[in-house]
Amino acid sequence: MNNHDGINFLQWCLPRLHYRWNGFRKVRRQVCRRIKQRIKELNLSGIHEYQKFLEESEEEWNILDSMCYISISRFYRDKKVFQVIESILFPFLANQSLVENRAEIRCWSVGCCSGEEPYTLQLIWKLSVFPLVKQHLSLNIIATERNRILLDRAHKGIYTFRSLKELPVKFLREGFIKVNDEYLLKDEFRENVELQCQDVRLNTPSGKFDLIMCRNLVLTYFEKELQKEILERIVDKLRPKGFLVIGAHEIFPKGIGGVTNYRNMKCIYQKSS
Ligand SMILES: C[S@@+](CC[C@H](N)C(=O)[O-])C[C@H]1O[C@@H](n2cnc3c(N)ncnc32)[C@H](O)[C@@H]1O
Incomplete structure (x- = not known):
């Protein structure tokens, strides 16, 4: 061909x-x-x-x-987004959970590939944000992916340096054990990450979420009608004041209600209260 x-x-x-x-x-x-x-x-x-x-x-x-899928992902992909999650979104959500007397922040990573995105969130939470939150609060992540081979890799948690090269050194050093030429994610960062085999066109995990990461899948590869149908379902899954993060190069379609752009940041949307 x-x-x-x-x-x-x-x-x-x-x-x-x-x-x-x-x-x-x-x-x-x-x-x-x-x-x-x-x-x-x-x-x-x-x-x-x-x-x-x-x-x-x-x-x-x-x-x-x-x-028809593209298995490109990296830890800390589009670093500015993760910096905002670390410095603004997680502290906001932690405060919100404590005010509402909830002991968890719930997150959904849509199309999680081999775990790069949900594990990045867990590294940021456990190494950087949680130590500053002086109360019992956990970050619980549901990570969904259609492809079982990629999910198996996520379960193994072993990566080459290529997929880790954008990760700040502190997270690399404290989060992984080097085994020959590869890096094994420590068990503590896999805790509270539930991997599920799911097709986002057909299924949605149960319950409401404080943060939904829907990056480099729905708005890049799916046609407009399907984008809208899935996004409406996703917005419905957000708690009041919860956040939806889309890919850094993606455009949020017009006509989706219930969320507004957050502080002029192109890829972050917040659910209306
Ligand atoms: C380009 S990767 C993006 C991974 C990650 N979200 C990121 O931004 O780095 C797209 C992922 O979505 C998965 N995927 C494709 N179609 C899907 C579907 N219908 N339901 C769930 N996951 C899907 C692919 O297998 C792939 O792992």
Whole structure:
């Protein structure tokens, strides 16, 4: 499959699966590699034969859908966002929980990949924010992901330096044990992170949340209608004054009620009280 055929194929199939071609454009190689492998498994001659096969097999669309994901993530990705979470959002939510007599802050990480995002939150909370909160309060995170292979990696908690290079040295030093060339996340930072295999198009974890991280998935890869439907569900899951964080390069769609932009920060929204 050459580059041109790959692009044509994705432009044809992605909208049928309610994905946005624009989201996949720059990172399409991951998906093309999986499709090539699938063509080999099916013993087909190439992408044109695969396209014909799809037209005759409804089931194959589900398999193609399961190949359309991008597994790029890093600890502390978009550092400014995590700095704001550390210095403003967590202290605000900690105060809010104490005023309301709650012993936990609840967070949902949507499309958590191999755990980079929820574990970053737990590192920040346990190493930086919690020591300043002089009362019993825990950060409980539900991290959902559709892909079981990525979830298994999250369970193992072993990373290469590449996915950790943006993490401040303090968190790297105190959060990980170096094993040969890799880094193992210490058990204490996996506590209170519940990993669940879930497709955000179909399921939502139960209960309300103080903080929802929905970055680099829904607003990048899903088509507009689907974005709105999922975002409305997500906003509904926020507690009053809770925060929704979207990706640093994502645009919040018009017409979603219930949240307002927080202090002019492009990717942070707060639920109205
Ligand atoms: C580009 S990564 C972003 C990871 C993380 N949120 C971040 O910003 O670093 C997108 C993740 O969403 C997962 N994903 C894709 N479709 C999904 C779906 N329908 N439901 C849940 N997770 C999904 C992918 O497997 C991948 O791990």
